[in-house]
Amino acid sequence: MPNSAWLRKFQRQILAWYGGAARDLPWRADRDPYRVWISEIMLQQTQVATVRAYFERFSAAFPTVTDLAAADEAEVLRLWEGLGYYRRARQLHAAAQVIADEHRGKFPREFAAILALPGVGRYTAGAICSIAYDQPAPILEANTIRLHARLLAYREDPTKTAGQRLLWQFAEHILPTEDVSSFNQALMELGSEICTPRNPQCGVCPVATLCQAKRENAVAEIPVPKKKMQYxxxxxxxxxxxxxxxxxxxxxxxxxxxxxxxxxxxxxxxxxxxxxxxxxxxxxxxxxxxxxxxxxxxxxxxxxxxxxxxxxxxxxxxxxxxxxxxxxxxxxxxxxxxxxxxxxxxxxxxxxxxxxxx
Incomplete structure (x- = not known):
């Protein structure tokens, strides 16, 4: 794991960059955990450009978690139509009903309680806890897997057990003591906009000097490519x-x-x-x-x-x-x-x- 000097520089530079580079996205208007949750579920395996309009329609139709809980599943699916992976919508609806029934309509704050909701995994629970509540919860999703693998010059498959264990440990190790909300969003933003799968923009990356893959001239090789889908x-x-x-x-x-x-x-x-x-x-x-x-x-x-x-x-x-x-x-x-x-x-x-x- 990187030493304390590396950590301080990394945290400072990425937060400073995010302060001027953060995109204006509708779910960033506030820290409402309900809106954070909806956005994170919608963004699973779906591009931001696609999600934006869906999020605005969905949150307008169901402005609170109790509104979503009370809705017919057919209406939830109709508003989700075209977004794909419909199991996400059904689990979102089921989780809203759990919150309404077991948490009196108030979105839970505890990591374990959020993780217990239908359709919520370790990453989503960590994203909600850190973004909405500023809790020191690590995150690891497609963009940060790529970012962290390059920062560490990790040349093995990051989706395997050993890679996941290392990268989760790294994600926890780099958390700052304050403003975790902005920090975790900055990591995802950097992975999405700068540290891209192909043709990453290392020349404008705020932490390029701290990237081990950059030092080794191995950015294009990391992470190792996924096996091609056999259709x-x-x-x-x-x-x-x-x-x-x-x-x-x-x-x-x-x-x-x-x-x-x-x-x-x-x-x-x-x-x-x-x-x-x-x-x-x-x-x-x-x-x-x-x-x-x-x-x-x-x-x-x-x-x-x-x-x-x-x-x-x-x-x-x-x-x-x-x-x-x-x-x-x-x-x-x-x-x-x-x-x-x-x-x-x-x-x-x-x-x-x-x-x-x-």
């Missing part, structure tokens, strides 16, 4: 079943990709040729109770979800007959085309809805 191709079909000016929607079940969101009946197929067989029509009838032939193609959407590259063929249903079956685990409803904006739809479901609206 799997999938072909799926969405069926648009019409009844006059209404279309059929299905709410995704708890164990499905978009749990809690609404989508058009969707099926995986082995190949596009399977569309021509009667198997897809049989699956539609089994799932919905409605018998129909698979008709003309409305559109094709290519998109990615986690490790999958999906080609989604969207087809009209023709000659629909039968009665809609009841399914408590994945409800089915007829929705007016001009009211689809009221439903929390999957990303591709929203694209199909916009096409139908035209």
């Amino acid at each position: 799997e191709d999938r072909t799926e079909v969405a069926i648009i079943v019409r009844r006059k000016k209404e279309v059929l929607l299905r709410q995704c079940g708890a164990d499905e990709r978009w749990a809690g969101l609404w989508d058009f009946p969707r099926f995986q197929v082995a190949s596009e040729a399977e569309l021509l067989s009667g198997e897809l029509a049989s699956q539609l009838e089994e799932r919905t109770g409605l018998s129909a032939a698979i008709g003309s193609r409305l559109t094709t959407i290519k998109h990615g979800v986690t490790k999958y590259r999906i080609t989604l063929h969207c087809h009209e249903a023709e000659g629909m007959t039968g009665r809609l079956r009841k399914d408590a685990t994945a409800p089915l409803v007829w929705a007016a085309v001009d009211k689809l904006a009221d439903f929390a739809l999957s990303t591709t479901g929203r694209k199909i809805a916009q096409l139908l609206a035209k």
Whole structure:
């Protein structure tokens, strides 16, 4: 670990830099732990530029944690729509209910109590404690992992157990005795804006002289690159079943990709040729109770979800007959085309809805 002289210089220089370089972000308007929490959950695996508008809409709709706790999950998901990783929204809602029920609607201050909330891990709990309450809690996320690995010239995989142990120890070691809120935000800001994954701006970095990777001319090599994701191709079909000016929607079940969101009946197929067989029509009838032939193609959407590259063929249903079956685990409803904006739809479901609206 660096010595005390290094620490004093590092803390002084990074705080001075942050004082003039901090971005004007809506969640930095105050230290409200509720707003800090929402922003940290939204920022997980999502860029700041994307989160800004979502945060403003979400916090306007649910200005307090009790407002969020009292909301319907469907409304929470509708405001989250397009942000992805919907489990975050469901856990956010569940955690708000815990705060309302077990903490009388007041956001907890203790690290252990915050860590116990659904969807909150060590980093998020530390971010809330330090940013909102100025408590000496270390943080470690994607930007600071990269920053710290370079400061230490750590050449092993920082996501492995040994690397995580070292970097958490370092994150705690460098904490100042005061203004931890600004300090931890400065670390994330530096990692996000200056110590970037590619082409880091070492020439304007406020702590470049303290960086061991810079001394060793190894900034480009640290941290070691992640293994490339091996993507799997999938072909799926969405069926648009019409009844006059209404279309059929299905709410995704708890164990499905978009749990809690609404989508058009969707099926995986082995190949596009399977569309021509009667198997897809049989699956539609089994799932919905409605018998129909698979008709003309409305559109094709290519998109990615986690490790999958999906080609989604969207087809009209023709000659629909039968009665809609009841399914408590994945409800089915007829929705007016001009009211689809009221439903929390999957990303591709929203694209199909916009096409139908035209």
